[in-house]
Amino acid sequence: MRKYDHLFHAYIQGIILIGFALLILGLVITGNIVYYIAPMMMPFIYFAMITFFLLGIVQIFRSTKKDSEHDTSCQCDHDHQIKGPAPVKLLIYSIFILPILFGFIIPDKALDSSIAANRGIQYGSGLGINQASAQTSVKEDGEENSLARAEAFLEDPEAYLSSLEQFSDDYIEEGHNPYELESFYDEDWFNEYYDELAQELSKESIITVTDRNYLDVMTVLDLYLDQFIGKEIEILGFAFRELDFTENQIVVARFSITCCTADAGVYGTLVESEEARHYDEDTWIYVTGTIDRGEYNDFIIPVIKDASITEVDQPDSPYVYPSYY
């Protein structure tokens, strides 16, 4: 029987760990990490990246030690060796190497309308329940365009990095999470938030839907639709069509991500316009028009009427996120 070669396994494992770290680092540097992970989860991703680098280096050092040392220094049962004949070992390591290769080689792309079709579009905010709080003032958001949002995201990593230590410390040691639960308990506060937002939005001459206020505006339009009929709105998203749509109907939609794309939901607004027929699904479009009350599948939903549509580039951050994070 051949001896289990600790050195070689430690060595290969170390290199795979560094490969994972490089993959995450590459995604962060190119900014393409936004296609995979919600900004709110980024502290954990930085934690993973740094840990991978560290563990990778530790593993490679381990592989330079004398074989006997591991056996005596560690009083553990050796239950975690990679077992099996050589082909099995190769297969096991391939399982780890493949995601790294996929990550580097297959183009990073946002989810598209085929996923939206499978999941079903939520018109407006769905139940009007997915969105709560947000410390960000709406006025500020109103002035922001998607470019500013993108810039804000690029600045985010630093802020996240600084909060990372705090966050994970809390998480591990105290057994607490950093979110303040108490402040969210108040039902009145919830209604007040959207009440206030609705007030502020009514004052605006034109409602600008940004990446940051997307889900909030969807909720407000759901809750207080009557108040906004006849108002101008501008919104950006990808084009989507239901099978039963007429030629002049189109949906402008965004994916909303909480943690990762597995929990993606699709939130869209129905647009009725003569121009709709010119745009293919998955084209990113910028829509301006007037809000009206419409109906789809027996639900009252907001509709953008008399809309003008222009094709735009995909924003740097293709998804939107619940605002209270």
Place this chain on the structure above:
Amino acid sequence: MNRKNNFFKDLIGLLLLFFFLILFLMSDTLNNNEMLNDIPRAWINVNTIFLSIVIEAIPFILLGVFVSALIQIYVSEDTIQRFLPRNAIVALLPAALLGAILPLCECAIVPVVRRLIKKGMPLSVGVVFLVAAPILNPVVFASTYFAFRSETTNTILYSRMGLAFVLSIIIGGILYSIFKNSNQLRSDVTVHHHHHITNIQKPTFFTRIRDVLHHAVDEFFMMGKYLIIGAFIAALFQTFLDRAILTTIGQNDYSSTAVMMVFAYLLSLCSEADAFVASSFGRQFTDMSLVAFLVYGPMLDLKNTIMLFAFFKSRFVITFMITVTVVVFAAVVILFGFIL
């Protein structure tokens, strides 16, 4: 001969590292590669969701393996024996409470439970941890609260938390009555075998840190492969399963509950985010089926089934799966059919 062999091995490693570095430096060019743009969009979506789940779960797996490694190095079997009540049934209640304190999700809990059982913790207590910890934690509480914000009574939130607590004890009890505290871990290593006194001098702080890191890596490579396989299968379902089919199947109370449980199993969502997915179904599904989705998913899903099969004996895992499924379904039906 041996020397040649070593040289060859070094070369493999170096080539792999070199390969990763090249990919890292070229990733921008690769991303804009025309040739790769011909990959069908569906498969790019699979890839996006697959990587998304893997990258998302990795930090939590790492947390899990670190906690497990710390337990391995710092918590002795005697300590565990001392703190646990002698009677396994009596231990179930404190176990559920402890599960509520541990902020570990379903990815992180498996290595921790496995390690604790290896250290001599009763199987039934481990089972309670396994099903209680992913639901009964503050992050999940908060996300469920938000997702079902518009519900003034918070029925879903309290049903989810309440059921998780009660059912974890029931499930622990049932599995205790079947398996007692027999060893159901797959590894043939017996639990109490090493009282060897090879290390006479006390390990220094530095060697302990080193041991923790080494253990963490070993365990990451053990757990990681199952996570990656599970994530891939989940990504396939996420991409190709048309959710409209579910709504047509799930018309009545019982069938929609069953459908949502199957769905929770296949999607393998993180328990921190599943409430948002559930709330997006809200229009078509009853409270009963949504609660079933939210209780069943974190207790049992595709990605942790693969991990369970790797670490526990098949007979145990199958019994565990049947128990959890039956108990959750029955409890939800009783709760929403007769009590609420």
